Amino acid sequence: MTLPARQIIPELFEVEKLAQDFKGLVHLEKLSEVSARGYTMPLHGLRIGTEDKTKPTLALFGGVHGLERVGTHVLVSFLQHILYRLSWDKELQELFQHCRIVSIPIINPLGMAFNKRSNANGVDLMRNSPVEAEKGGKTIALVSGQTISPRIPWFRGNPNQPEIETQTVVDFCQRELFESEQVISLDFHSGFGLRDRLWYPWAKSPKPFPHETDILRLKNLFDKTYPYHVYIIEHQADSYMTHGDLWDHIYQKYTEKNKNGVYLPLTLEMGSWLWVRKNPLQAFSATGYFNPVKKHRYSRVMRRHLNLIEFLLRANLNNQAWLKT
Ligand SMILES: [Zn+2]
Incomplete structure (x- = not known):
């Protein structure tokens, strides 16, 4: 018997x-779907804020690697937080008339369903673009x-024929990011x-x-705004x-399309080895290496990144404060 998705x-x-x-604060859309072993699952895209695609845009992505569920959890809990605040905070409503958040919170739903890093075809979606090192x-x-x-693990698939999940992210970025x-x-x-590391290209x-x-410049602004932040930015x-x-691939496509634009793609790599070291039994479960198991640690991880994401939202909007003139 297959369980409901x-x-x-x-x-x-x-x-x-x-x-x-x-309702009315967030727009959800099914971008595509993927199927395997009797399951069909949607890839959902979300939009919050102005529909003007030329405005500053913060894009949040999660669940590329199916085992790393905590990334999706941090992302969704941030969206819950910001949407709830949008329901009562008039200043925040005003702010979102000038900027937007777009998101695909679960890029690899079948990997998540089957407890795999890769997608259902065994392809690592973070190695599937045509870019060569x-x-x-x-x-x-x-x-x-x-x-x-x-x-x-780490199978590239056929980079010239990207997986549905990869193509969905590329298409979504082209549509939602490239005009800004x-x-x-x-x-x-x-x-x-x-x-916890924040990686920037390449x-x-x-x-x-x-x-x-x-x-x-953005790093300098962050270091001064949050002098005790936890991240290695590299x-x-x-x-x-x-x-x-x-x-790397989407950044290259963006710069071809939008020569005057500034696109900064960041990857948050939450250091999970500490969770394992503090709770070694985790290493025996399939997802234990990648997700905090103990409740207090889980809550701490959910809280830990809220300031960072909100900083990125505000710094992106107030870019005159740090971009070179
Ligand atoms: Zn990953």
């Missing part, structure tokens, strides 16, 4: 519930993306290291990406380089 992914129910609970940097065998077998000259995206992951190269000056290739990174 929303029973094996309660996260899907939580996303759909946002649209029911906050440059020679000479810090690539790690297999981990940086492999074309040997879908049975081994001021875009920040944040993609939520968990699993690498002891500390994943494909140790060289600076064209908007590195802007990202360093060029992704400082940790390791990958082939087929989705954000």
